[in-house]
Amino acid sequence: MSVILHETSTPQYWDALYEAGRYVHGISAFECQMFRSYVDPRPDSLALDAGCARGDFAAYLGAWGLDVLGLDFSATAIAQARRDFKDQDHLVFDVHDFVTAPIPSGIRPGTFDLVVCRLSLPYLDPQRFLVDARRWLKPTGVLHITTHITERMPPGLRHRGLPKAAVEELATEWEHAVRYDLDGDGALTCVVLRGPYPHPRR
Numbered sequence: 693m694s695v696i697l698h699e700t701s702t703p704q705y706w707d708a709l710y711e712a713g714r715y716v717h718g719i720s721a722f723e724c725q726m727f728r729s730y731v732d733p734r735p736d737s738l739a740l741d742a743g744c745a746r747g748d749f750a751a752y753l754g755a756w757g758l759d760v761l762g763l764d765f766s767a768t769a770i771a772q773a774r775r776d777f778k779d780q781d782h783l784v785f786d787v788h789d790f791v792t793a794p795i796p797s798g799i800r801p802g803t804f805d806l807v808v809c810r811l812s813l814p815y816l817d818p819q820r821f822l823v824d825a826r827r828w829l830k831p832t833g834v835l836h837i838t839t840h841i842t843e844r845m846p847p848g849l850r851h852r853g854l855p856k857a858a859v860e861e862l863a864t865e866w867e868h869a870v871r872y873d874l875d876g877d878g879a880l881t882c883v884v885l886r887g888p889y890p891h892p893r894r
């Protein structure tokens with residue numbers, strides 16, 4: 693199997709984008725509304741935002757009353773998130789590489805009520821991330837993934853999405869899976885995965 697490495701797999705690529713203020717994928721009121729109706733995030737619950745960038749989605753979660761840990765391998769993004777949300781005690785941001793680094797010691801199995809991964813999964817190791825996320829969730833926890841669909845992306849940008857078949861595959865091994873689209877043609881889609889499932893021993 694051949695592996696195509698993109699420049700997006702380095703933190704330096706993202707640091708440069710964030711330094712230049714060039715990466716923004718705005719969060720619409722519609723996206724928030726759909727997220728809240730499908731996930732029903734509860735105040736005082738604990739969330740992990742994987743690939744949180746500058747913390748914009750984490751900030752929405754915080755505004756809805758959740759405590760959020762946002763992790764991203766771009767030190768620039770994390771510095772900006774800490775700066776922009778420094779007054780929000782329930783948001784914590786840290787640098788972490790989900791592909792190459794071991795699981796941070798502070799993340800114990802069964803820690804989170806919610807794990808969100810917005811537009812970041814294609815850049816991670818999806819198989820490892822799904823196993824890790826499942827381990828980090830409480831038995832009643834929810835994993836919410838937002839992703840572009842590769843086949844709907846223009847040539848040259850396909851690495852920013854997941855193949856349709858891979859998105860369908862996400863649902864396997866989870867007891868409950870629901871999918872909804874954020875646009876009319878299914879190019880931007882969300883998958884909501886829930887247990888219950890036993891905690892893996894570790």
Ligand SMILES: C[S@@+](CC[C@H](N)C(=O)[O-])C[C@H]1O[C@@H](n2cnc3c(N)ncnc32)[C@H](O)[C@@H]1O
Nearest residue numbers: 706743745764765766789790791810811812815
């Ligand atoms: C397309 S951006 C999405 C950012 C944010 N979630 C959003 O919705 O705007 C992808 C993010 O994943 C981060 N990322 C890519 N590979 C990563 C890795 N191996 N570990 C942690 N973060 C990573 C990048 O730094 C970038 O901030």
